[in-house]
Amino acid sequence: AKKKLMVSTKKHEALFHLVESSKQITTEKEKQKLLNKLKKSTEKLSKEDENYYQKNVASCSTRLKWENTLENCFQTLTTVSSRGSAVSGVYGKHWQETCLCDLVLLFLALQCHTQIHCAISQIDIEKDIQALMEETAVSSTENKSEFLLTDYFEEDPKNAMSKERQTSSIKSKLLRLQKDIEKASRDQEGLERMLRAYSSHSSFSDSESEKSTAALMDENSLKLDLLQANCYKLSSVLAELEQRPQPSHPCSNSIFKWKEKQQTHSSVKISRPVLMKRLENVVNRASSDGQRIPSPSSTGDIVTIHKKKDEGWWFGSLKGKKGHFPAAYVEELPSNAADTVSQA
Structure with a gap:
């Protein structure tokens, strides 16, 4: 869009000079033809200028x-890594960390435990977080983002324009910028009032509404x-032209x-708030998600055996729950009762 506007502006200026220089040497018909051509060029240039401007403004979004x-x-x-660590912890603790009713699933899962454990053990959440922070250049004191500014043919001191x-052209561009600055300032005030209302009336808002409003701000x-x-940059050029x-x-x-490639480009580095606290919250949440899940069974529990099967699986009950479990996971105790008793 920028290159297209630069080329169009240069052609338009050449056409304007042609019209000006041909006023005394052309017929009325030829004059009108050139004026119509200049009018179309002006309309085209205006559209391309607005398109380039809007694309630059939309770049921040x-x-x-x-x-x-x-x-x-x-x-x-982070969530996937923490869940992976939790799964590894559950499988790594074998049957002591698992409810009696889940022993069937555990026995099948143990067959691939080694592969799962090796893969998950390579996950390092802290290392991943540190790498991401370094790659995105997040600083604990200041974070600056670089954005392209608009560059116009009128700003070039070597152009052929009077x-x-x-x-006149720069003033019209400044007027457009000032109108948008006033509108953006009003929008910012409205968003700030909305966020204050959310904070003071908890029943009026929810976390999603606050998050959405903060993002818009x-x-x-x-x-x-x-x-x-952009306004400061154009104002500087205008001051030079008017010898002011x-x-x-602050952004100077x-x-x-x-x-x-024979084109001048401009950019500005804008200081922005650092989202370190949000990162810390994510880390803390991930850590709590990865904590070991307590098991309802533990070493020393008494299991009542109801039926023994030849394939190594027994059927029994523990704390009111019944299920199958591997016979090798319990130690059978002597008992005179009708049902056999084993100790986990």
């Missing part, structure tokens, strides 16, 4: 969606910063320019 997708993947990885046309705040950075003092802005030292 796209960036946040990407970050949220990455964060959701991270949370899923100062009057440059000034983050997106709108980022959009506002991006609009202000340069404006000041965070804007960078470079050339690539």
Whole structure:
């Protein structure tokens, strides 16, 4: 969109100069033809300019969606890893960690226990979390995200435009930015009031509503910063054209320019809040999910044997529950009662 706008603006300026220079040497019919062509070029240029501008503004929303997708993947990885550790712990403790009624399933699961245990033992949640934090450049003190700014043909000091046309074009772009900045500021105030209402009236909200509102605030705040950075950059060019003092802005030292393939690009690094607390909550939740599940049976429990089978499986009861279990997992005790008694 940027390259297309640059080319169209350059062609439009060439056509404008052609119309201006042909006023005295062309017929009325030819003049009208050139004016119609210039009108169509102006309409086309206006559409391309708006399209490029809207894509730049939407970039912050796209960036946040990407970050949220990455964060959701991270949370899923943490949950799966913690569940895997829990499964490994259950299988690793053999029948003492399992209810008597589940011994049948346990016996079958033990056949593949070694493979499962080896795979799960390689999972290191803390290492995964640390690697993700390093790869995404998350800092405990400050986190800056880099965004592309809009670059226009009018900003190039070597272009063929007159100062009057440059000034007029930049002022129209600044007016559009100022309107969007005012709207984004009003939206931010509304979201802040909504979040305060959620906090003060717990019955009026739920965690999903608060989370959604906070995400909208983050997106709108980022959009506002991006609009202000674009406004500052264009205001600086306008001040130079009008020979006025340069404006000041907190992002003035965070804007960078470079050339690539005969085009100038600009970007700004915007400081953003770090979501370290959210990461800590995920880690704590994962740790609690991975705790050992207490078993209703333990070593020393007395099992009443009702029936012995030749294939090594016995049928018995424990604490009011009946089921089959491997005979090798119990030690039979002498008893004068009708039913045989074994100790787990």
